[in-house]
Amino acid sequence: MERHLMDSQIKGVSTGTTILAVTFNGGVIIGSDSRASIGGYYVSSKTINKLIQVHDRIFCCIAGSLADAQAVTKAAKFQISFHSIQMESPPLVKAAASVLKELCYNNKEELQAGFITAGWDRKKGPQVYTVALGGMLLSQPFTIGGSGSTYIYGYADAKYKPDMSKEECLQFATNALALAMGRDNVSGGVAHLVVITEEGVEHIVIPGDKLPKFHDE
Amino acid sequence: MTKSTRQPRTKILINSGMALSNVLEIPTSGFNFENVARNVALEGLLEGGQTKTPKPMKTGTTIAGLVCKEGVVLGADTRATSGEVVADKMCAKIHYISPNIYCCGAGTAADTEKTTDLLSSNLTIFSMNSGRNPRVVMAVNILQDMLFRYRGQIGASLILGGVDCSGNHLYTVGPYGSIDNVPYLAMGSGDLAALGILEDRFKPNMEMEEAKELVRDAIHSGIMSDLGSGNNIDICVITKQGVDYIRPYQESEYKDKRQKRYKYGPGTTSILTEKIVPLELEVVQETVQQMDTA
Numbered sequence: 141m142e143r144h145l146m147d148s149q150i151k152g153v154s155t156g157t158t159i160l161a162v163t164f165n166g167g168v169i170i171g172s173d174s175r176a177s178i179g180g181y182y183v184s185s186k187t188i189n190k191l192i193q194v195h196d197r198i199f200c201c202i203a204g205s206l207a208d209a210q211a212v213t214k215a216a217k218f219q220i221s222f223h224s225i226q227m228e229s230p231p232l233v234k235a236a237a238s239v240l241k242e243l244c245y246n247n248k249e250e251l252q253a254g255f256i257t258a259g260w261d262r263k264k265g266p267q268v269y270t271v272a273l274g275g276m277l278l279s280q281p282f283t284i285g286g287s288g289s290t291y292i293y294g295y296a297d298a299k300y301k302p303d304m305s306k307e308e309c310l311q312f313a314t315n316a317l318a319l320a321m322g323r324d325n326v327s328g329g330v331a332h333l334v335v336i337t338e339e340g341v342e343h344i345v346i347p348g349d350k351l352p353k354f355h356d357e
Numbered sequence: 358m359t360k361s362t363r364q365p366r367t368k369i370l371i372n373s374g375m376a377l378s379n380v381l382e383i384p385t386s387g388f389n390f391e392n393v394a395r396n397v398a399l400e401g402l403l404e405g406g407q408t409k410t411p412k413p414m415k416t417g418t419t420i421a422g423l424v425c426k427e428g429v430v431l432g433a434d435t436r437a438t439s440g441e442v443v444a445d446k447m448c449a450k451i452h453y454i455s456p457n458i459y460c461c462g463a464g465t466a467a468d469t470e471k472t473t474d475l476l477s478s479n480l481t482i483f484s485m486n487s488g489r490n491p492r493v494v495m496a497v498n499i500l501q502d503m504l505f506r507y508r509g510q511i512g513a514s515l516i517l518g519g520v521d522c523s524g525n526h527l528y529t530v531g532p533y534g535s536i537d538n539v540p541y542l543a544m545g546s547g548d549l550a551a552l553g554i555l556e557d558r559f560k561p562n563m564e565m566e567e568a569k570e571l572v573r574d575a576i577h578s579g580i581m582s583d584l585g586s587g588n589n590i591d592i593c594v595i596t597k598q599g600v601d602y603i604r605p606y607q608e609s610e611y612k613d614k615r616q617k618r619y620k621y622g623p624g625t626t627s628i629l630t631e632k633i634v635p636l637e638l639e640v641v642q643e644t645v646q647q648m649d650t651a
Contacts, residue, residue: 151509152533176537185537207533211505214498250508 150205150252153184156326158288159201160316161258161268163281164309167337168266170258171313172201173288173321174329186329194220197341198236198259199334203286209253212243233259237269237277245275256285260336284316288324292316306335318351417585419547420450420461421575422516423559424525424540425568428596429518432572433461434580435605436587449604451593455480455491458519459593459600463545464532465512472513476500493519493526497536505534514544520595547579547586554578569594573606
């Protein structure tokens with residue numbers, strides 16, 4: 141009657157995952173798969189949402205323990221809102237990423253969650269920040285994360301170009317997600333992409349069968 | 358949410374022969390883990406090959422829920438196990454949260470009971486204070502905060518379903534505090550069997566009767582294929598108009614008949630000797646508190 145937990149490091153539901161964020165000319169695209177697993181053998185959700193909106197033009201995607209990530213983003217959402225009200229202006233993407241970093245670093249013993257924060261602000265335009273497991277904060281033009289990212293480092297490094305157009309960037313992100321989901325057993329489901337620009341936020345969902353195929357006969 | 362201020366209880370310790378001591382015990386809020394240390398010590402004592410501490414009662418369970426056109430349908434089996442023994446054949450796993458929200462619980466029976474009770478009390482206080490009916494998403498947030506705080510020590514996997522002003526909702530809450538909003542769901546040890554049925558026949562916006570049959574079939578499949586689930590099936594239908602809690606929706610065909618009445622009247626056991634020992638109590642301190650009824 142008891143199902144034994146396999147040797148996955150994460151207790152409970154984990155977003156085994158592929159997440160990425162890429163800047164392009166005028167905005168940033170943040171994307172993820174939609175699979176949540178338990179113990180590396182049971183898919184507990186095919187449609188989990190890993191792209192959390194923490195402010196009007198700032199999104200963050202989650203990897204690691206689902207419970208930890210949801211709790212941290214809840215706290216972060218509140219703190220970022222509060223900060224924005226105090227400053228009477230929309231928060232900087234760096235501020236949002238710092239909030240997440242503080243939470244991850246100060247609770248690094250108890251938490252097992254990593255994040256990618258991406259968004260647009262008036263001061264620096266489109267930006268991407270990685271907050272790793274222990275609380276390291278890094279700014280990059282593009283970044284990939286999660287267990288599925290190991291399979292696409294080569295592809296991402298080879299195919300990324302600075303200052304892409306929105307369509308080129310969408311194609312890059314879709315291909316990267318499709319390749320990772322094709323090789324990683326704990327990534328899958330549908331591909332979620334959010335395009336953030338000064339004008340607004342656009343959410344694109346690509347179901348599994350519409351993803352680009354790479355020698356998938 | 359308001360916390361009620363209680364008067365501290367006075368505990369009177371009786372020490373054999375010596376003077377009495379009066380110990381003031383102020384009740385602490387939240388859960389108390391003192392018994393964990395006690396249990397560990399007890400197990401050490403009993404380790405001499407004799408009895409082992411009883412296993413906590415789990416609802417080794419099949420629970421399922423789905424969202425249909427007019428509302429939400431929740432279903433559960435009624436077996437509670439303690440190790441390999443069926444401890445309760447008619448356990449109620451669908452708990453009341455508020456008039457428009459019900460919750461199915463899998464995992465440790467005590468944890469699911471207490472957690473849902475706490476949630477129900479808090480939501481009632483909230484309704485009274487704010488004058489609004491609670492929303493399902495609020496219940497989910499409260500559960501998530503609490504379960505995350507206890508880092509998985511509370512073994513409660515819950516399916517929360519309800520109808521409020523923003524629509525029909527079904528949420529899953531895991532023991533570590535992860536949540537997900539889904540159209541159909543199964544949890545517990547029989548979840549894989551139930552999920553097979555749900556995946557095959559679920560359609561969005563189903564009619565009520567079809568939805569009830571589907572949940573029944575899903576729980577039935579869990580009962581047949583899982584040792585930890587069994588006995589009867591309960592169904593709870595929540596709509597805008599109200600709640601229909603059908604307990605049981607279907608009775609098990611394997612019900613056994615009692616051979617005789619197992620009740621024993623007073624006088625069945627004969628009393629051989631009787632010894633009365635008067636307890637001598639010494640009044641150490643007397644305080645009078647005036648009650649102001651003006």
